[in-house]
Amino acid sequence: MSVEAGLIRALTGIVGRAGVVATLEGRLTYECDMHTFYKGIPDVVVLPESAEQAAAVVRLCRGAHVPIVPRGSGTGLIGGAMAPQGGVMVSMTRMNRILEVDIANRCATVEPGLINLWLSNATRERGYFFAPDPSSQMVSSIGGNVSTNAGGPHCLKYGITVNHILGLQMVTGAGEVVWVGGKAQDRPGYDLTGVMVGAEGTFGLVTAVMVRLLHLPEDVKTLLASFSTIEDASETVSAIIADGIVPAALEMLDEVMIRAIEEGIHAGYPKGASAVLLIELDGPRAEIEAQAVRIEKICRDHLALELRVAQNDAERALLWKGRKEAAGVIGRITPSWLLQDAVVPRSKLPQVMREMLAISARHRLVFANVFHAGDGNLHPIICYDDRVPGELDRAKQANEELLHACLQLGGSVTGEHGVGLDKAKNLPYQFADADLNFMARLRRVFDPDGIMNPGKLLPDHPACGEGFRPVAPTLPGGTWV
Amino acid sequence: MEGLRACVHCGICLPQCPTYRVLGEEMDSPRGRIYLMRAAADGRIALTPTLARHLDLCLGCRGCETACPSGVPFGSLLEATRGQIERRGIRSPESDQGTLSLLLALFPYPDRMAALLPALRLYQGSGLQALVRGLGLLAPFRRLRTMEALLPRVPGVGSARLEELTPARGGKPRGRAGLLVGCVQRFFYPDVNAQTARLLAAAGYEVVAPREQGCCGALHLHSGRLDDFRAMAKQLVASFRGDVDVIVANAAGCGSALKEYGHWLQDPEAEAFSQKVKDISEVLVDADLPLGELPVTVTYQDACHLAHGQKVRAEPRALLRRIPGLKLVELAESDLCCGSAGVYNLVEPGMAAELGRRTAERIRETGASIVAAGNPGCIMQMDRACRALGLNVEIVHPVSLLARALREAP
Numbered sequence: 001m002s003v004e005a006g007l008i009r010a011l012t013g014i015v016g017r018a019g020v021v022a023t024l025e026g027r028l029t030y031e032c033d034m035h036t037f038y039k040g041i042p043d044v045v046v047l048p049e050s051a052e053q054a055a056a057v058v059r060l061c062r063g064a065h066v067p068i069v070p071r072g073s074g075t076g077l078i079g080g081a082m083a084p085q086g087g088v089m090v091s092m093t094r095m096n097r098i099l100e101v102d103i104a105n106r107c108a109t110v111e112p113g114l115i116n117l118w119l120s121n122a123t124r125e126r127g128y129f130f131a132p133d134p135s136s137q138m139v140s141s142i143g144g145n146v147s148t149n150a151g152g153p154h155c156l157k158y159g160i161t162v163n164h165i166l167g168l169q170m171v172t173g174a175g176e177v178v179w180v181g182g183k184a185q186d187r188p189g190y191d192l193t194g195v196m197v198g199a200e201g202t203f204g205l206v207t208a209v210m211v212r213l214l215h216l217p218e219d220v221k222t223l224l225a226s227f228s229t230i231e232d233a234s235e236t237v238s239a240i241i242a243d244g245i246v247p248a249a250l251e252m253l254d255e256v257m258i259r260a261i262e263e264g265i266h267a268g269y270p271k272g273a274s275a276v277l278l279i280e281l282d283g284p285r286a287e288i289e290a291q292a293v294r295i296e297k298i299c300r301d302h303l304a305l306e307l308r309v310a311q312n313d314a315e316r317a318l319l320w321k322g323r324k325e326a327a328g329v330i331g332r333i334t335p336s337w338l339l340q341d342a343v344v345p346r347s348k349l350p351q352v353m354r355e356m357l358a359i360s361a362r363h364r365l366v367f368a369n370v371f372h373a374g375d376g377n378l379h380p381i382i383c384y385d386d387r388v389p390g391e392l393d394r395a396k397q398a399n400e401e402l403l404h405a406c407l408q409l410g411g412s413v414t415g416e417h418g419v420g421l422d423k424a425k426n427l428p429y430q431f432a433d434a435d436l437n438f439m440a441r442l443r444r445v446f447d448p449d450g451i452m453n454p455g456k457l458l459p460d461h462p463a464c465g466e467g468f469r470p471v472a473p474t475l476p477g478g479t480w481v
Numbered sequence: 482m483e484g485l486r487a488c489v490h491c492g493i494c495l496p497q498c499p500t501y502r503v504l505g506e507e508m509d510s511p512r513g514r515i516y517l518m519r520a521a522a523d524g525r526i527a528l529t530p531t532l533a534r535h536l537d538l539c540l541g542c543r544g545c546e547t548a549c550p551s552g553v554p555f556g557s558l559l560e561a562t563r564g565q566i567e568r569r570g571i572r573s574p575e576s577d578q579g580t581l582s583l584l585l586a587l588f589p590y591p592d593r594m595a596a597l598l599p600a601l602r603l604y605q606g607s608g609l610q611a612l613v614r615g616l617g618l619l620a621p622f623r624r625l626r627t628m629e630a631l632l633p634r635v636p637g638v639g640s641a642r643l644e645e646l647t648p649a650r651g652g653k654p655r656g657r658a659g660l661l662v663g664c665v666q667r668f669f670y671p672d673v674n675a676q677t678a679r680l681l682a683a684a685g686y687e688v689v690a691p692r693e694q695g696c697c698g699a700l701h702l703h704s705g706r707l708d709d710f711r712a713m714a715k716q717l718v719a720s721f722r723g724d725v726d727v728i729v730a731n732a733a734g735c736g737s738a739l740k741e742y743g744h745w746l747q748d749p750e751a752e753a754f755s756q757k758v759k760d761i762s763e764v765l766v767d768a769d770l771p772l773g774e775l776p777v778t779v780t781y782q783d784a785c786h787l788a789h790g791q792k793v794r795a796e797p798r799a800l801l802r803r804i805p806g807l808k809l810v811e812l813a814e815s816d817l818c819c820g821s822a823g824v825y826n827l828v829e830p831g832m833a834a835e836l837g838r839r840t841a842e843r844i845r846e847t848g849a850s851i852v853a854a855g856n857p858g859c860i861m862q863m864d865r866a867c868r869a870l871g872l873n874v875e876i877v878h879p880v881s882l883l884a885r886a887l888r889e890a891p
């Protein structure tokens with residue numbers, strides 16, 4: 001299924017010369033997303049500017065039996081926006097307009113390439129915002145958020161992406177352009193929007209998204225509590241949830257992570273503590289004042305070292321900048337790393353954190369932790385140096401052990417990052433054959449010829465008919481990936 | 482290249498990159514450019530003309546450096562890679578190397594610039610410019626047309642003269658300030674230099690502007706002509722050898738380069754020199770200046786080499802706010818490059834014009850009648866972009882507004 005010169009000419013006919021990237025140098029920069037471990041160079045990249053162009057590209061590729069890999073801002077963490085089998089990559093970055101803001105119906109319709117934060121920036125003055133806030137929201141695209149069903153710190157209270165998608169337009173793998181969902185609350189028939197959110201490009205190309213807008217809360221309060229052990233912090237999280245409080249966000253950061261953030265961003269996190277909880281409350285002023293009092297008591301009961309409240313918007317913004325750019329500061333503390341995204345039921349948080357400390361000690365590796373404690377969604381960053389022989393293997397081993405520990409506690413292999421190439425192989429741990437077969441059949445309904453993002457989301461399975469193949473390393477020995 | 486390894490491919494820099502904003506392409510984004518530099522450093526790909534092209538299109542604005550949480554030193558990585566490309570003579574046919582070489586052979590040489598000025602003055606004064614612009618005579622000559630459009634009003638023979646030595650006036654004496662007069666600044670905006678000296682004097686500094694000072698080499702540094710740059714840098718350091726407490730730059734591009742002499746020359750004298758360099762706004766921000774009323778609405782565009790190169794953002798704004806009656810309105814995305822970027826607008830006129838247009842649109846939204854920016858290149862670029870949009874605003878150096886408001890003690 002390689003791409004012929006004729007196909008590139010035909011693609012050029014659809015999107016124009018400026019919309020095609022065919023040079024080796026250009027294509028090379030599209031070979032991975034933020035999970036740089038997995039690389040796969042597309043044979044050509046196209047940048048459509050409309051749904052019509054996108055549809056024409058899909059039809060052309062279907063006719064030629066060439067795989068299609070959709071890509072937004074390329075900030076995914078699962079090897080989703082890379083081309084293990086080559087083919088045509090469709091970059092949505094030029095489709096980034098806000099098509100409609102409908103305040104009366106509290107919704108907006110946007111193109112998939114629009115950067116998440118830009119939507120809230122455009123509606124904030126009118127008192128509204130788009131709630132899903134993945135940490136990458138300053139750069140990740142709404143189309144990418146939809147495709148991975150992204151979460152974020154504030155999803156604890158507001159729900160994940162799928163809870164905020166009213167409808168979407170998709171060019172299916174069969175080349176049809178369909179609209180599902182819409183502004184009306186109750187719609188007859190299947191909830192296709194729910195099925196299509198989180199499909200990771202395996203159904204088709206998302207070409208427009210209708211999202212829910214929420215009214216900004218009356219007030220916001222951001223607290224910072226530091227602890228001398230990770231266990232104390234974890235117990236505090238469980239106690240807050242058990243007390244019936246749903247904070248807007250409840251994040252945990254450990255000492256390694258705080259050090260890196262302070263070095264890179266100077267966000268004002270207390271140095272020296274083993275763990276810090278970033279707790280945000282929002283809503284009616286009286287209600288959050290009362291909740292803050294209860295939370296402060298719980299923190300003190302669990303031996304908090306220090307409790308602090310952000311004094312103004314600037315201080316709060318800086319704390320969040322530190323939290324949200326945490327993934328970016330990793331480069332300051334380690335040359336290479338593996339990032340987990342496992343989930344445990346939140347009552348099991350103290351248990352899994354103990355397990356994690358044991359695993360990191362056993363493999364003599366540093367783990368940096370920054371995660372959505374309130375959801376039990378862990379993001380341990382396993383630091384290693386690929387130049388030290390054997391460290392990569394130890395890191396992989398530690399990663400596996402941690403994953404199994406989470407599953408044993410009744411958790412899931414992925415929380416909010418999606419499955420992609422990275423975690424497809426782990427799905428059989430969590431799903432029975434019948435479940436996986438059913439998903440594979442569903443996929444075929446949208447994409448009869450299997451051209452959409454092959455190798456992602458579903459594992460290699462006889463019934464899937466999918467050629468899942470990990471990319472062969474094409475790099476010279478010693479290259480850092 | 483350890484700096485390249487620091488990039489974790491997070492993409493946080495993408496929205497801050499002007500060329501990515503226009504093109505939406507990975508290889509014309511900071512992350513993509515780093516990826517290419519790294520692939521070349523690792524021997525995965527060769528330094529090809531296509532790769533050079535993607536680096537040529539980079540403004541060197543360093544917006545990505547400010548955005549990057551991982552501390553990737555993009556500016557110096559770019560300059561080092563451009564150095565490699567330059568040394569190996571790799572050229573992209575799409576890049577306008579001719580213009581670049583021409584400009585690099587012109588700007589830094591005061592005698593060559595001085596020779597050109599009377600001709601330009603004649604061109605503008607005789608009405609020929611109006612004729613050429615009116616009839617679109619240069620339309621077929623892309624290179625000439627771009628340069629012509631950027632040309633500011635060339636100052637007359639009688640413009641404010643800058644003495645080699647300006648004595649301190651009023652205020653408590655603060656020491657001796659060495660003033661860098663710059664290549665573009667001294668010929669096209671000599672008033673700004675004279676105003677800078679006046680303000681420094683009012684703030685209590687004795688100002689020396691050594692006659693023998695040459696070009697700081699910033700343009701050469703940013704285009705990867707490192708050998709030429711080092712030679713110029715050494716000469717400049719030597720010309721400021723006298724005893725000064727602070728070396729003041731009023732052109733962001735120059736100031737940023739001066740502050741990096743220590744890094745590039747790796748010698749103690751250059752390091753000591755760099756330590757003393759300050760932008761004019763940093764020097765004046767806490768000085769006593771007797772300022773009178775100036776009832777105007779002003780917006781401020783961050784020059785890249787101030788905001789990103791020198792991390793100077795608050796000082797110019799604070800200074801402008803000190804002028805009684807002056808209303809400062811914030812410009813949206815004021816730290817996104819206007820397209821000037823040294824000689825970029827002359828060698829990449831297409832991208833530069835688009836970035837200029839976007840900046841002018843944002844300026845229009847502010848409703849301000851004056852735009853302040855601390856770099857002569859930005860002033861020229863925005864002036865042209867606003868003119869093209871039919872927008873009637875004045876683009877000035879913040880120093881000029883301060884000078885207008887200055888009420889010197891008798």
Ligand code: SF4
Pocket residue numbers: 497498499500501510511514538539540541542543544545546555
């Ligand atoms: S220096 Fe400016 S133009 Fe170049 S990559 Fe960085 S942000 Fe983009």
Ligand code: SF4
Pocket residue numbers: 328331487488489490491492493494495511512515545548549550551552553
């Ligand atoms: S922000 Fe920094 S680490 Fe992230 S992609 Fe850009 S240069 Fe790399």
